[in-house]
Amino acid sequence: MSEDPAANSEEAQKHVNVAFDSVWMIDAAISGYNRFEMETADETTAEKLHHLNTNYKWLEGRMAETWFTDTLTAEQTTSINDSISSAKTYITDNS
Numbered sequence: 507m508s509e510d511p512a513a514n515s516e517e518a519q520k521h522v523n524v525a526f527d528s529v530w531m532i533d534a535a536i537s538g539y540n541r542f543e544m545e546t547a548d549e550t551t552a553e554k555l556h557h558l559n560t561n562y563k564w565l566e567g568r569m570a571e572t573w574f575t576d577t578l579t580a581e582q583t584t585s586i587n588d589s590i591s592s593a594k595t596y597i598t599d600n601s
Contacts, residue, residue, distance in 0.1 A: 535558055
């Protein structure tokens with residue numbers, strides 16, 4: 507098993523950058539655009555819900571890691587938490 511990166515390290519920052527890909531994907535899906543910045547008319551509801559579910563759960567996993575949360579700014583923490591909440595609400599309302 508690999509060791510967790512140190513908070514605020516270059517490796518930890520890479521994980522933060524990846525997390526914001528998930529934030530972007532969640533926000534884009536909810537607003538009607540998929541991860542490729544194309545309208546999601548061709549994406550089924552089930553596909554959209556799957557993408558949202560996968561991304562918010564991944565974010566929740568990162569937010570449970572101290573090294574990760576210690577690397578985030580307050581603004582980043584808020585943004586991630588808002589995306590998690592938005593995804594959960596969207597899934598509940600559209601399932």
